[in-house]
Every structure is written in C-alpha cells, then in structure tokens.
Amino acid sequence: LEKKKYIQKKVHFINRYRNPMTDEIKEHHVVDPPMVEPNKLTHIYTIQIKTDNRFNFYIDEDLVKSGTLLEHLHPAVNPPKEIYDVNDPKPEDWVDESHIPDPDATKPDYWDEYAPEIIADPNMVKPDSWDEDRPYYIPDPNAVKPEDWDDELDGDWEAPIVCK
Secondary structure, three states: OEEEOOOEEEOOOEEEEEOOOOOOEEEEEEOOOOEEOOOOOOOOEEEEEOOOOEEEEEEOOEEEEEEEOOOOEEOOOOOOOOOOOOOOOOOOOOOOOOOOOOOOOOOOOOOOOOOOOOOOOOOOOOOOOOOOOOOOEEEOOOOOOOOOOOHHHHOOOOOOEEEO
8 A cells, every 4th residue: 555645545456467478577557546545444455356357356345446457457468459659750752631632533424513402302292280480499498597597697587599
C-alpha cells in the first residue's frame, strides 16, 4: 500500500512476467488501481486470476476491480498489433487531402444537370385532415414554468419551441 497525502491508499497489483524466449522479466501494473480509505481496521485483499486471463480484485470480499491481464495492465502484456513509428517519413508523393478528384471521371450520358434533386410522386395524395395553415413549430404544451422563475428578473416565461 502506498500512502498518498494521508488521505487515501492505492492498492498495487503488479504482475511479473518472464518472457520464455529471452528470460526478460517485465512488471505490469494494473490500470486505475483501487483505492482504500485509511482507517485502523484490518482489511482482507484477495486477487482471483482465472484461466482465461481475467482477474477480480476483492477488498473485504467486495469486488473493487476486474479486468483482463491482456487489456487492463500497463504496459500491455500483448503489444499492440501496429506500432506507430515516429521516425517513419511519409513518401514524397503523399497527398494529405481527404478527397482527391479523379481527372478521368465523367458523368454518364443520361446525366441531366438541370433535373430536380427530388422528383414528386404523382400518385401521392394528401390526407383529408391535412392542415396547410398549421405551424410547423409550436410552444411545448407539456412545458411547465420553473418554480424559481422570477418574471421581474428573468422576464416573461415562454415555453420552449418543439416540432409539431
């Protein structure tokens, strides 16, 4: 346990891993370790490591942290699939634009530059109850004036506008 400003204590879980190929030993620390409030009580710390590389961390039989050994340790037990190389330069002919126009692209023969974007359906009929004069936006009928609203300070209260 590590005392941190005498307010809280961080519980460390360190996994020491020996690479069987190189015999190199690395320490992997749990990401976002659990904290314990300092008091004069005795606590029981339990870590349960399962065969599928998941772990559960308990303090006084309460689950405080869970995760996998492959994803929730730093540095990761398994390295990332791609490692970004800061020294790798871009090729000389690299273009940063997100869209590159194709100089050989042509519109099809049937393309009509002046055709409308939306073609009205000739078979579509408005329902009899359709009201052309009805506004698209109306004041919210369910809105309630807040209790702490003061007309003198805040002005006249108006309900928010909603789509009808």
